Amino acid sequence: MTLSHDELLEVQRRMLRIRKFDERASKMVKRGHIPGTVHTSIGQEAQVVGATFALQDGDYMSGNHRSHGHPIGKGAPLGPLMAELTGKAAGVCKGKGGSLHLADFAVGSLGESGIVGSSIPIATGAALSSKVLGRPTVALAFFGDGAANQGVLYESMNMAGVWNLPMIFLCENNQYALSTPAHTVTSGVIADRAAGFGIPGVRIENGQDFFAVHDAVKSAVDRARAGEGPTLIEVVTYRYNEHSEGLRLSVDYRNAEEKAEWLSRDPIVQFREALIADHGFTAEELDALDADVLREVDEAVAFSDASPFPEKSVAFDDLFTDTTYVETLSRQERAAFEQKEEVPA
Amino acid sequence: MTLSHDELLEVQRRMLRIRKFDERASKMVKRGHIPGTVHTSIGQEAQVVGATFALQDGDYMSGNHRSHGHPIGKGAPLGPLMAELTGKAAGVCKGKGGSLHLADFAVGSLGESGIVGSSIPIATGAALSSKVLGRPTVALAFFGDGAANQGVLYESMNMAGVWNLPMIFLCENNQYALSTPAHTVTSGVIADRAAGFGIPGVRIENGQDFFAVHDAVKSAVDRARAGEGPTLIEVVTYRYNEHSEGLRLSVDYRNAEEKAEWLSRDPIVQFREALIADHGFTAEELDALDADVLREVDEAVAFSDASPFPEKSVAFDDLFTDTTYVETLSRQERAAFEQKEEVPA
Amino acid sequence: MSVMSYLGAIGAAQREAMDADERVIIIGEDVEANVYGTTGGSGKSRASEGDFTQKYGRNRIRNTPISEEGIVGAAAGAAMTGLRPIVDLSYSSFLYMAMDQLVNQVAKNRYMFGGQASMPVVFRSAMFYGLNTGAHHSDRPYPMFMNVPGLKIVAPASPSDAKGLLRSAVDSDDPVLIFEACLLWGSKEDVSEEEFWTPLGVARTVQEGTDVTVVAISSSVPEALAAARTLAEEEGVSVEVIDPRTLVPLDKEAILKSVAKTGRLVIAEPAHRTCGAAAEISAMVAEEVFDSLKAPIARITAPDMQIPFSPALEKQMYPDRVKIAAAIRRTVGVAQRA
């Protein structure tokens, strides 16, 4: 399939948004403006947007600890995402999820999972809904090379296979799980694991190439939507930053040569070159886009800055749909949490 | 490899023991002499003994709810097994495990698991011990076609693969998990799942043929012992009885034709015929064996009958290696469990 | 009204819920063949034919692989996207397989996502204790789920409650774990054949009394009632028996009111002692109506031991009428001595 000029521009915009958003978030962690940590997708943008751009509105996706930017790939505005990372009231989850547990239902993001592997069956369940209710939607689960060793992936692939669900399992193989090189803990090839579960498995060696990723995911999405069942796609890619921002490991588990090689194949630079060489874009137009995206990120930070922190009582909302539960918390307990020293009579 | 005359006789003895032991156990359940239920291996004897006979003394194995007879395959005496099924003090687990949770450490049985799939990593851990401690022992996990959809199998295969453990994963594919036909819940072919985890996968279509099973398992065991890593073996077989004794389902999920076909290829009858046709055995010799095994089973029942039930206090043993814990049970509690109405002062 | 068994009442509630809302599906191992007796025809006992499958089709009656973690996760994802699944996990001991999904996804998603998700899903499982099925098939793990905020927890003790609470659970937009008790499967009573909903969070006073309160959970309810009867007849002790029915949210007011009246509390439950529901109820009472208490609070529970297989060993592990009666006597007696 070919993408229009506007679509190609939108692809580059989304990849840039992820890059710039994460670069800013990285700084904010280091300055203490974002509490906790964030896991960036810098270096993996082609893989993210290659996948999300193959989905339609209404399609579902789930992610892991490194997926706070994936809603951007699906078209989400930046402000509520940034406000979520800072724990503000205007955050897309009211500040209750943060970078690790962010969901954006408006764009079909059913949520990240801080628990590695744990959101794979969630997306599978969304695919099941589509099937049972006869809806034309598909679901995609993002997970890492590390997550590929969690058993629940295979339970999910088997269920999706036997029920012929409209499902894509997308492994973001950035070759490391924290400090652990994938090849030291992974027996066999991840994409090859699909065959034993009766579903197609595809390995994309050059995950820095948007087109390669997008083509593969688009075919899988089309198959799924046509009722032809699930696909496992393994995308080989690389994260530029440390596992998480602020983390400092004493052991350097990735060598300089390897890093340099991957940096030389930057997905955004490559895509820009392709746009100019093959798709009639001008450097000026793309420079303007860069600037535009930087402005968008500034605005997102401003949006976050302008938002207050949530009221303390928000900590007691949203556990259940009904509120009677909160009333069953004991008197002492509620008093204690309001830091009152005396119990109400 | 070829087995000696004595070994072949021993194979038939063990298969017969399993058959006759289980036939007796089935009756005992129906008469209320065995509490709870049992899951028989009747029909699957070639698969069980084909595997256990390929192991050596000192090798480990783990099983599932249907494995109370597997220690027989590894040479265990019948009495303590039968006494376990009846919940007697002389049971191999003092009557605390029963048919579903029986272990016989004397023959390397690390235990069944009533939880489907749950004992697979246990055997994998035994293989890890062998590796770390430099022992020449191997480990084998028995599990069903149903268990093959539990994620922990794939976690275990991956670990065994990446660590090159002396491990055999043996799937007893009797084609049904309780009322559920394997093909309705299994996507792809179980044996084919090995490849994606970088280990050899073997499917034995005729699991009623002792030699076929034994050859395949023996090769895998030899490989494992030689430090060449794990193997997945899927053996296609059939259980003659209902899922468990006493269970009556209103739906007949297996048809009469299928049953008749499998009954016509009985593993023990086939093996007997082969012994006579190809290995110089006489019918008399084998008839004598039949009688001998029936006598052994009678003796096992007599052994069980002669054993008392365990003392009530045995329920409070064996939780921990030290006994201080029991002393921490509250006074009321201990009093209550002795059915005393008054608390000691 | 008609006489229904506990198991039949569950089947009836499932049928009503399936009829009432197309989004309700049943998902679990061996549900197609009605192996556990709640997806069959008659609705009164183990059914003679597996007719949920015939009636609702395989699209809504989903026979699954043995993959509890995957099933629970898929049901959660489905609940977040428009279905209202009833997941049949058969034995309660199998819940551990799906613990991550239950705790990290089912219980947390709505909260973490600031209310974007709702999680209308029911997890049914039966506590199979007392039947010589050994340690892997005899667990009563509801207390550990009580320590997980975000799960509603139900333990019906009668056929009517089995029916009415299940309907409320299915209609709840929050996740509900229902712990059934196979020891109660055969218990029978008149149950309305009309649709009805028993609210979550409201205790049932099974019997009124003035001398001592017994809070009993699940299969301890009939045992407590039997103990109460013996004590009334033989010793003239008036026992109030309360069945909380839902453990989360817990009807604290009902318990506190009763203890304020009687001044004495015995709690009976089939779970292990340490950190059980009885511990929570005891602690709650000791905090809230301490001054009303005339005697120590007594807990009658399973001891902190695993469950042995042998029939010679297992019976002693659970609360029964004898132990409950003894505890009541002790509690009343202590006060008399005071």
Next chain:
Amino acid sequence: MSVMSYLGAIGAAQREAMDADERVIIIGEDVEANVYGTTGGSGKSRASEGDFTQKYGRNRIRNTPISEEGIVGAAAGAAMTGLRPIVDLSYSSFLYMAMDQLVNQVAKNRYMFGGQASMPVVFRSAMFYGLNTGAHHSDRPYPMFMNVPGLKIVAPASPSDAKGLLRSAVDSDDPVLIFEACLLWGSKEDVSEEEFWTPLGVARTVQEGTDVTVVAISSSVPEALAAARTLAEEEGVSVEVIDPRTLVPLDKEAILKSVAKTGRLVIAEPAHRTCGAAAEISAMVAEEVFDSLKAPIARITAPDMQIPFSPALEKQMYPDRVKIAAAIRRTVGVAQRA
């Protein structure tokens, strides 16, 4: 003696245990690179080089795939066949992934098999609450394991205990779960550089007192101490602070003796309230020394809520010195009014 941090003390204990017994191995995610700071060189804090791997080799320092259920099961199987594994599960929230293995295999095997198996394995994990890591990384799930007979449960609150209890855990032939607290990682004190073993099942009286007993768990211990100091200085209240150190087996005698003396009990712990350790301790005291009690027992715990990410929300969720002091005042005050 030398000044050691809590984290350094854990590292020191692991090194000693590895040196003492060849059968001890360490197995877990990212242990090779010492990501969590207990498999490094210095033993005092986060180490500058990952030298457990250099010293003991990859045969004994096993960096694993992310497969918690498989890892825990393999460690159990290894423990049953001659090894004595220390499993590093990093965050306590990941234990749920391995729940089936922990409950059904690790806790039950020895019992079910009539003593044929022994299970010398240690599972370490850290409770990472209070650091804005959100609901998936802030759990304090030790209470649910207390309801599982067959697991010993340890929650060290000081560097010395972190070292001494870990050595006892490794030497125990039974499975031990150690819940560390990252809030305590940096806390420092003089710790012996000699080998020593702190027995499991023996509480530590952190401070003696006469007016009220505070039982505090894990990171609540320093908070309770701070509250006790304030109350002593400002209001002349004499507080006895007890750290149970091991939750299973629990040193009931130490707690009962103290409450018999003071007549008042406050329990502080970071876990959720319902069915927590505090509930158990409260119930146990209300059963055993009811007559000594002069005031209601107070529990200061996390509420039955999940943990929100935002720093504006999270801090209020845990017991701190202010809440504990308020509870002590209430407990002492009530008695004065009586």
